[in-house]
Amino acid sequence: MADLVEALLGGSLRALARLLTVIQNETPEARAALARLYPHSGRAYRVGITGAPGTGKSTLVNSLAKTYREAGRTVGILAVDPTSPFTGGAVLGDRLRMRDLAGDQGVFIRSMATRGSLGGLARATDDAICALDAAGFEIILIETVGTGQSEVDIARAAHTTLVVEAPGLGDEVQAIKAGILEIADILVVNKADRPDAQNTVRALQTMLDLGPAYRSNPWHHQSLSGILAPPPESEAESEAWQVPIVQTVAVDNWGTDALAEAIEMHHAYLGRSGKFRVWERQRLAAELSARLESALLERFVARLDTERLLALLDDLEKRRIDPQSAVETLLKEGDRC
Amino acid sequence: MADLVEALLGGSLRALARLLTVIQNETPEARAALARLYPHSGRAYRVGITGAPGTGKSTLVNSLAKTYREAGRTVGILAVDPTSPFTGGAVLGDRLRMRDLAGDQGVFIRSMATRGSLGGLARATDDAICALDAAGFEIILIETVGTGQSEVDIARAAHTTLVVEAPGLGDEVQAIKAGILEIADILVVNKADRPDAQNTVRALQTMLDLGPAYRSNPWHHQSLSGILAPPPESEAESEAWQVPIVQTVAVDNWGTDALAEAIEMHHAYLGRSGKFRVWERQRLAAELSARLESALLERFVARLDTERLLALLDDLEKRRIDPQSAVETLLKEGDRC
Numbered sequence: 001m002a003d004l005v006e007a008l009l010g011g012s013l014r015a016l017a018r019l020l021t022v023i024q025n026e027t028p029e030a031r032a033a034l035a036r037l038y039p040h041s042g043r044a045y046r047v048g049i050t051g052a053p054g055t056g057k058s059t060l061v062n063s064l065a066k067t068y069r070e071a072g073r074t075v076g077i078l079a080v081d082p083t084s085p086f087t088g089g090a091v092l093g094d095r096l097r098m099r100d101l102a103g104d105q106g107v108f109i110r111s112m113a114t115r116g117s118l119g120g121l122a123r124a125t126d127d128a129i130c131a132l133d134a135a136g137f138e139i140i141l142i143e144t145v146g147t148g149q150s151e152v153d154i155a156r157a158a159h160t161t162l163v164v165e166a167p168g169l170g171d172e173v174q175a176i177k178a179g180i181l182e183i184a185d186i187l188v189v190n191k192a193d194r195p196d197a198q199n200t201v202r203a204l205q206t207m208l209d210l211g212p213a214y215r216s217n218p219w220h221h222q223s224l225s226g227i228l229a230p231p232p233e234s235e236a237e238s239e240a241w242q243v244p245i246v247q248t249v250a251v252d253n254w255g256t257d258a259l260a261e262a263i264e265m266h267h268a269y270l271g272r273s274g275k276f277r278v279w280e281r282q283r284l285a286a287e288l289s290a291r292l293e294s295a296l297l298e299r300f301v302a303r304l305d306t307e308r309l310l311a312l313l314d315d316l317e318k319r320r321i322d323p324q325s326a327v328e329t330l331l332k333e334g335d336r337c
Numbered sequence: 338m339a340d341l342v343e344a345l346l347g348g349s350l351r352a353l354a355r356l357l358t359v360i361q362n363e364t365p366e367a368r369a370a371l372a373r374l375y376p377h378s379g380r381a382y383r384v385g386i387t388g389a390p391g392t393g394k395s396t397l398v399n400s401l402a403k404t405y406r407e408a409g410r411t412v413g414i415l416a417v418d419p420t421s422p423f424t425g426g427a428v429l430g431d432r433l434r435m436r437d438l439a440g441d442q443g444v445f446i447r448s449m450a451t452r453g454s455l456g457g458l459a460r461a462t463d464d465a466i467c468a469l470d471a472a473g474f475e476i477i478l479i480e481t482v483g484t485g486q487s488e489v490d491i492a493r494a495a496h497t498t499l500v501v502e503a504p505g506l507g508d509e510v511q512a513i514k515a516g517i518l519e520i521a522d523i524l525v526v527n528k529a530d531r532p533d534a535q536n537t538v539r540a541l542q543t544m545l546d547l548g549p550a551y552r553s554n555p556w557h558h559q560s561l562s563g564i565l566a567p568p569p570e571s572e573a574e575s576e577a578w579q580v581p582i583v584q585t586v587a588v589d590n591w592g593t594d595a596l597a598e599a600i601e602m603h604h605a606y607l608g609r610s611g612k613f614r615v616w617e618r619q620r621l622a623a624e625l626s627a628r629l630e631s632a633l634l635e636r637f638v639a640r641l642d643t644e645r646l647l648a649l650l651d652d653l654e655k656r657r658i659d660p661q662s663a664v665e666t667l668l669k670e671g672d673r674c
Contacts (some may be wrong), residue, residue, distance in 0.1 A: 034661065035659045037659075038656055038660075039659075041656065042656055048417075051390055052389075079649060107536065117446075158423060190460075192360045204606075220628055223561055226489075248445075277654075278652065281650060282656060284650060284653045284654060287660050288649075288653065288663055288664065289634070289662055291660055291661060292664050293631075293633070293634040295664050295668060296633040296668075297626070297633055299668065301626075312625075313618060313625070316625065317614075317617065317619045317621060319375055319376045320376075321375075322371055322376075322467075323463070323621070323624050323625055323628055324368055324371065324628060326628075327625065327628045331633075331636065
């Protein structure tokens with residue numbers, strides 16, 4: 001395992017691929033490897049890409065990767081799929097995409113699917129980013145399928161979050177945008193060659209104009225982050241970021257140069273405004289919080305008496321106790337032993 | 338508060354509405370109220386409705402509610418929106434929908450959006466279901482927006498889970514189905530009057546025929562459920578449920594009678610096969626597990642020394658320690674004090 005880590009730090013993509021598999025399996029060896037890799041991480045710039053199904057996210061990620069490669073920058077791609085919690089199989093077509101970028105040592109693609117809880121996926125994603133980062137990839141593109149909690153995790157993991165839209169995806173999508181807009185640093189209207197693309201651009205601009213304050217703190221509910229890190233200063237006190245709308249036709253590699261420029265501008269803004277460091281600390285506090293929660297439950301459960309738990313479950317089933325009171329009972333009993 | 342609980346148990350919808358607000362705010366009074374309501378719950382049948390944006394889920398839920406009302410059954414609707422974690426505002430148009438069902442005391446609609454973590458939403462949803470159940474609603478329809486983790490939560494909360502599809506939603510949706518199929522007890526092809534509906538039905542049937550074993554245990558990763566409840570016996574040992582594909586045109590109230598019948602058949606199947614009770618215990622174990630996890634973190638964080646935490650965060654930021662080692666350090670220090 002130590003050899004594998006050294007090989008990865010030396011630039012071996014094969015070692016990286018093998019380590020990512022180890023990491024995804026969350027073995028004890030993975031723990032040691034990650035502890036060794038962590039000091040070498042923190043140099044990559046992380047870009048999250050999210051949006052509803054059918055917007056062409058994957059094509060956009062490919063096109064963006066090509067743009068970065070043409071500029072001589074190395075790119076790691078993590079395609080995170082939280083929609084398949086049971087199979088553990090990655091849905092996104094790695095091999096299909098690899099055809100475009102095949103043989104290029106400056107790009108590396110990996111798919112990840114939920115094996116256990118969403119918390120487990122977020123943790124595995126953090127770990128995989130750490131490995132790609134330590135391997136020296138300059139840009140890490142983190143793509144996620146679907147809407148919902150996965151977007152929030154992306155917003156937490158990325159420095160710059162792209163929300164991808166496409167023309168004509170129906171009314172319900174419009175409604176969803178309201179929530180998604182709040183995590184967008186850059187809005188992308190892909191398939192911009194479609195006749196109704198300008199309607200989508202206008203609708204998004206209207207939502208941006210009317211919308212709630214930009215970029216709420218995505219960590220506000222994390223117990224630890226409230227204690228550890230100061231919330232970012234309000235926009236009024238510093239230069240505000242104006243969310244741009246960038247139009248692309250990813251399938252033709254059109255517009256991705258402008259998109260890469262917009263990402264670079266956001267990067268510069270984060271540094272200039274001091275937000276880069278604030279968000280980094282928030283992210284670390286949130287990561288610490290999530291890992292701590294899992295570890296606490298694991299430890300508590302290991303100490304529990306199974307017979308007692310089964311009896312408590314019977315009480316719950318027969319409605320003799322409610323779930324929250326059952327938790328309090330368990331906590332009290334745990335303290336006594 | 339006690340008066341409110343009594344009024345709810347007496348059938349007051351106003352009391353129910355007020356209690357749901359209290360519950361969503363997670364106040365200490367809510368705790369007491371829920372403990373009082375819990376013994377009166379456990380009678381409602383829970384139906385989860387999920388699917389990608391644009392499939393017409395909300396219209397289908399309305400139409401299904403009408404079908405149940407015509408059969409004389411009372412219906413509670415929970416529209417759960419996990420896509421808007423920051424505003425806490427419900428996106429789904431309650432008022433719009435209420436027009437159809439307005440003035441009917443046998444139906445009650447409530448929207449819920451993420452206020453804090455997804456775990457918080459799942460907990461608030463469980464609590465709201467408990468209140469609707471105790472208020473005497475016979476059928477509870479739990480609708481969720483978006484794809485991803487929210488579906489899994491629905492699969493956990495519902496007795497019967499409907500996955501709604503619609504014709505022509507693009508290739509990426511097809512890919513997502515692979516994951517979603519595994520939580521479906523019934524597949525609904527809505528907008529079945531569209532020309533390409535039969536293609537969708539055929540594609541789904543093929544996926545069902547080729548797909549992985551039906552209904553993996555959605556709780557397999559929950560620490561407590563593994564200890565507490567036996568996994569459901571394999572399908573081979575008992576009668577297997579054949580996932581039906583039901584076609585609807587919800588906007589015309591077409592096909593929802595057949596859908597209600599399919600739900601009834603699944604209900605009967607669960608009872609006959611003994612799975613109803615097995616799943617109920619699994620669900621309770623998972624709920625207990627999730628609540629325990631939150632409570633443990635809350636308690637641990639309350640005891641922590643903020644200065645120590647800030648120093649640890651500095652170490653993380655400067656890459657002097659990795660997140661998992663930081664957690665282990667905290668756990669060790671917590672044991673000492």
